[in-house]
Amino acid sequence: MRTKIVAGNWKMNMNFEEGIQLSSEIAKTYTKKNQEEVILIPPYIHLSKVKEVALAAGLKVGAQNVHFEKNGAFTGEISAEQLASMKIDYALVGHSERRKYFHESNQDLLKKIKALLAEGIRPIFCCGEELEARKSDLHFKTVAEQLKILWELSKEEFAQLVIAYEPVWAIGTGETASSLQAQEMHASIRALVKEHYGKPIAENCSILYGGSCKPDNAAELFEQADVDGGLIGGASLNSNDFLAIVNAL
Ligand code: PGA
Numbered sequence: 001m002r003t004k005i006v007a008g009n010w011k012m013n014m015n016f017e018e019g020i021q022l023s024s025e026i027a028k029t030y031t032k033k034n035q036e037e038v039i040l041i042p043p044y045i046h047l048s049k050v051k052e053v054a055l056a057a058g059l060k061v062g063a064q065n066v067h068f069e070k071n072g073a074f075t076g077e078i079s080a081e082q083l084a085s086m087k088i089d090y091a092l093v094g095h096s097e098r099r100k101y102f103h104e105s106n107q108d109l110l111k112k113i114k115a116l117l118a119e120g121i122r123p124i125f126c127c128g129e130e131l132e133a134r135k136s137d138l139h140f141k142t143v144a145e146q147l148k149i150l151w152e153l154s155k156e157e158f159a160q161l162v163i164a165y166e167p168v169w170a171i172g173t174g175e176t177a178s179s180l181q182a183q184e185m186h187a188s189i190r191a192l193v194k195e196h197y198g199k200p201i202a203e204n205c206s207i208l209y210g211g212s213c214k215p216d217n218a219a220e221l222f223e224q225a226d227v228d229g230g231l232i233g234g235a236s237l238n239s240n241d242f243l244a245i246v247n248a249l
Contacts, residue, residue: 008236170211
């Protein structure tokens with residue numbers, strides 16, 4: 001059975017106090033039910049404190065980004081080694097906002113994945129098409145292109161990865177992919193994983209949906225056979241909404 005996951009990506013929101021309060025509220029109410037993983041992904045300034053709060057409640061913590069070099073003169077960047085020294089469990093790689101505003105190339109993303117894996121941190125690799133590609137019926141092709149860098153990983157490396165399918169047109173727009181649209185893309189991602197790494201690895205790979213996932217649509221999305229949970233942006237900033245989505249797992 002693959003792991004069900006709900007991850008809350010706070011993006012560049014929450015001042016220090018607000019972030020601590022949000023994580024404390026979530027930690028106070030959350031009780032681990034099965035083997036699910038609930039991951040808080042705050043900005044860097046919160047990581048250390050949120051890790052403390054999360055640990056006691058059985059929650060995991062992720063970083064929103066990482067630099068691929070180990071250390072050195074890279075002002076403003078944080079390495080996988082530094083994240084590992086704080087016992088960070090996961091890190092996002094290739095979120096569409098990073099691809100768009102920070103021009104992250106596929107080769108950079110592969111280096112980030114390798115740097116994280118070398119430190120025992122699990123990458124959450126994000127993929128998803130823009131509206132144009134969806135309208136032109138190029139969404140499967142676009143996502144298959146984005147996934148190509150993953151096929152350079154060994155089986156053991158790939159087995160550590162979580163994939164998040166986030167159609168760009170659904171992120172922060174209030175327009176969610178229908179459960180059918182999500183399911184067919186997730187199934188096609190899993191089929192590609194199977195082609196490259198075989199059935200057991202494909203069956204074990206958690207594939208999350210992201211893009212305007214809310215308490216009122218989470219259950220229907222998570223019921224789909226190949227949707228193993230969600231990567232939540234806006235709704236992760238409110239503890240009640242976030243926990244309602246967790247409960248929909
Ligand atoms: P959203 O963001 O839930 O606010 O659409 C999802 C994401 O970008 O991870």
